[in-house]
Amino acid sequence: MRLFPSEASSVAPEVDHLVLFLIGLSLIFIVLIFLPLVYFAFKYRRGTKADRTPPRLAQWKLEVTWSIIPLLLMMGVFAWGASLYFHIERPPADAFEINVVGKQWMWKVEHQEGVREINAIHVPVGRSVKLVMTSQDVIHSFFIPDFRIKQDVVPGKYTTEWFNAAKPGSYYLFCSQFCGTDHAKMIGRITVMEPPAYESWLASNSSGGTLAVAGAKLFTELGCSGCHGANSKVRAPKLEGIYGKPVPLEGSVFQIADDKYIRDCILQENHLHVAGFQPLMPTFKGHASEEELMELIAYIKSLGRTNPEEDVNLEGTK
Ligand code: HEC
Ligand SMILES: [Cu+2]
Structure with a gap:
């Protein structure tokens, strides 16, 4: 055991x-x-004959000692636990x-x-x-x-x-x-x-095929390329190189294009709209499984990535 x-x-x-x-x-x-x-x-x-007269100790010294020592110990445990937590997270x-x-x-x-x-x-x-x-x-x-x-x-x-x-x-x-x-x-x-x-x-x-290749296939099958492709007639934002970068959204806010952001765009959740574009993108809720969403994200991640080193940098800044 x-x-x-x-x-x-x-x-x-x-x-x-x-x-x-x-x-x-x-x-x-x-x-x-x-x-x-x-x-x-x-x-x-x-019933015992013990001496019960109160002791004449400096009370405050005792109080301070048993407050300070546990405080230091607990702060130590807190610092240790917090740093380990950050390491794990x-x-x-x-x-x-x-x-x-x-x-x-x-x-x-x-x-x-x-x-x-x-x-x-x-x-x-x-x-x-x-x-x-x-x-x-x-x-x-x-x-x-x-x-x-x-x-x-x-x-x-x-x-x-x-x-x-x-x-x-x-x-x-x-x-x-x-x-x-x-x-x-x-x-x-x-x-x-x-x-x-x-x-x-x-x-x-x-x-x-890799995950990104499966995503590329879906990108065509689901019709994403019809709007986001190079020869599209719809004015849709370019997806090359957006991954990990801040995107300007309507209302002068920026959001980092991470996995969650791209997922929200595809499902049209949280009302994300890229600044300067008409909100023409349909929702793909119910048309793409969780695995397919991850494949699409893998594909968008791979777009416009010229230098494999970049991968590491993007991860590092998240
Ligand atoms: C009918 C055209 C159309 C189709 C089809 C379409 N999109 Fe979009 N997409 C847009 C438009 C227009 C925007 C910008 C406006 C907005 O955010 O609502 C956009 C925004 C996005 C963004 C955010 C881009 C940025 O710069 O932050 C992502 C990511 C995205 N689309 C991915 C996809 C994927 C993946 C698919 C297929 C599953 C897809 N789109 C299908 C038109 C389309
Ligand atoms: Cu479970």
């Missing part, structure tokens, strides 16, 4: 150190408080992306290379992986105990989570948000492989 799951990601030991420190600190204070409590309960119980700039769509009751996974999986993710060891996640029905939560990471997966939003797997192996993936009848069956496996094994896994499973 094991008390803790294995520490299989770069942040796992850091999380454990904090947890163990908190448990240790609590134990120290439990002993400091309860040992004297029990001792005094016996010493001063009714902010994916490193060089992380590569994998898309995840949760639904009752499975995890659908799409790699940028176009490989699809269900209830499984294959990743290389020692590389930072960023999961871009959404749900097509209710709130789910993506939880890998061995990696010490958990993040809600919310319909209509993209949430992210990252990890850097520390050792090859197979690790459980759970949904940790009660999401309906078969919630308990929403279980998957993370397979961490040595980079060469991962490369050959990718090569043998990819069916050709």
Whole structure:
């Protein structure tokens, strides 16, 4: 029997150190408080001849001591916890992306290379992986105990989570948000492989097109290219190079063209209209699945990207 799951990601030991420190600190204070409590309960119980004259201590010194010491300890724990939280929440700039769509009751996974999986993710060891996640029905939560990471997966939003797997192996993936009848069956496996094994896994499973290529196909099929294409008669904004840049919207506001922004444009949610254009774009709500939206985003991301390095910079500024 094991008390803790294995520490299989770069942040796992850091999380454990904090947890163990908190448990240790609590134990120290439990002993400091309860040992004297029990001792005094016996010493001063009714009928004993203990000396009950109040002690002549400088009260304020005591008060200040037991206020300042816990305050410093708690502020220390706060600083430690906050910095660890930011570390866990902010994916490193060089992380590569994998898309995840949760639904009752499975995890659908799409790699940028176009490989699809269900209830499984294959990743290389020692590389930072960023999961871009959404749900097509209710709130789910993506939880890998061995990696010490958990993040809600919310319909209509993209949430992210990252990890850097520390050792090859197979690790459980759970949904940790009660999401309906078969919630308990929403279980998957993370397979961490040595980079060469991962490369050959990718090569043998990819069916050709990358996510961006699938998105390009959809872009034509759904008629986006009819308006946004080079020879279109409709005045629609160019989509080349918009990803990650601020877009001027009606009413003199700017919004960064990130995944959520592009998703909102395609579904025409939140009344986003680009400044200087007629609001002619139809909504594609109900015409594109969550996976297809992610493919369209991958395609728009790939547009006008001349320098692969740019990728990293854009991620870094988010
Ligand atoms: C009928 C023409 C038309 C079609 C079809 C169309 N769009 Fe648009 N699109 C527009 C217009 C006009 C705007 C600018 C006005 C606005 O934002 O409402 C726009 C805005 C956008 C924006 C925001 C651009 C920016 O500069 O911030 C994105 C992203 C976008 N469209 C993507 C798509 C995708 C993806 C599809 C296909 C699923 C699509 N559009 C289909 C006309 C169209
Ligand atoms: Cu779930």
